[in-house]
Amino acid sequence: MTLNMENDFFKTIYNCSYIKSNDYEEIANAHSKIDVQQGTILLREGKVATEYYIIEKGLFRSFVYDYNGKEVTTEFFCQEELLIESFSLFQRNPSMENFQALSNGTIWKIDYENFQQLLDKIEGFREWGRNWATNHLFTMKKRSINMLTMNATDRYLTLLKERPQILQQAPLKQVASYLGITDTSLSRIRKEIVTV
Template sequence: MKNNHLLIQFIKNTYPISDYAAALIADNFERITYTKHTLMLKEGKINSDYLYLESGYMRSYVLDTEGNEVTTNIFKPNQMVFEVASYFQRKPSKENIETITECTAWGGKYESFQKLFHSLPEFREFGRAVLVKGFISFKERTISMITEKAEQRYEKLLSESPDILQYVPLKYIASYLGITDSSLSRLRKDFLRK
């Protein structure tokens, strides 16, 4: 079996399973490196890769009705990266996923994971835990976009993921927060004054 300590630890932290089962799951992933600005998933293509991001930063985005990029998620180390609807429903993605920095990831193919899903109950539980965590995060973000002011969303991002500000261009962060670049600049200045 391959030995990727970080991936195995992520699996065990996501769902408590034996070392053997975690290593068996991890053995279905291959190490991949990506250069900066690699388009990993293009709108209209089917997402066949289930990635664990070991290092680096990625984002997902869509194009609005005027052709502007809108960042829908920012991925950082120790997270799973995939477009859920396309991956599970085997339909063309409406999102794009690209690397923001150089990245190291561990990727698994849809076909391998289908076999694991049917043969290893621990993998089903791990997968379910990843989906539940992702759904909760999505729900909280959706509600915050409606119920919180930009300042609150920015402050939350600062407290939960201060590293993002070091590695992710401000235009992507502004888009993710649902504000303009100039509004983000103003917010940053206000927070620096405090």
């Protein structure tokens, strides 16, 4: 990626009218590029997050182990999304989740100290941060309500409409756990939708 392409990428991610055009080079320089292999664990449960990532390409997930020791996927992260364990990063608490690459991919890492420096130096970056946090809370709230108020088929259709790349790339078992259903139920829903 050339410098201009990098700046365009970071303008897309940190899209905020308050950030000046010449600030994006400094923002880009605060990140470092990493190529990751499928299966790589970026954060383990019990460790304190010291950085977050922006996904240039690839599919990632967060997951926990339930009371029976089974993996439950809590979120998927796609291209041009932030891969972040905000509670651990900002509260400096051990993570309750694991982060894993589901495909080979490219990510941009920024550590906590560099992030704080950008917040201190660039006023528009603080505004972006407030907007991101608000949207993130809204998304989490919406997902928790949907899990309680929508049936499994509607949850699947919503995922299909809003984030089809997850259904194209993620293993069936992980999609099922993310939707809060069994593999068998997910297979049945997919067959019913195809035959309609």
